[in-house]
Amino acid sequence: MVPLWWHISLGVVLFVIGAAGVLLRRNILVVLMSLELLLNSVNINFIAFGRYYADFRGQIFAIFVIAITAAEVAVALGILVALVRNKSTLKVDDVSVMKG
Numbered sequence: 001m002v003p004l005w006w007h008i009s010l011g012v013v014l015f016v017i018g019a020a021g022v023l024l025r026r027n028i029l030v031v032l033m034s035l036e037l038l039l040n041s042v043n044i045n046f047i048a049f050g051r052y053y054a055d056f057r058g059q060i061f062a063i064f065v066i067a068i069t070a071a072e073v074a075v076a077l078g079i080l081v082a083l084v085r086n087k088s089t090l091k092v093d094d095v096s097v098m099k100g
Contacts, residue, residue: 011041014044029080
């Protein structure tokens with residue numbers, strides 16, 4: 001059996017990588033992938049603690065996070081398609097205000 005601290009360590013490492021990607025990168029697609037990495041690290045911790053305490057609530061929360069992530073990706077990709085059509089750039093600095 002894998003110890004709990006391995007799962008927590010993996011979640012922390014993924015969370016730090018995702019947070020660094022959100023804070024340091026300038027491409028919107030990379031920022032969105034970093035957000036996905038953040039949410040997946042939280043899912044790893046939910047499932048690890050759920051397994052450790054023999055409770056299904058961690059897995060239920062992880063399923064909710066996955067559903068919210070899927071909705072976020074669908075909306076974000078729609079916004080990105082509209083953004084590329086109007087501004088033809090994906091850099092965060094170039095897109096400061098979305099005007100109609």
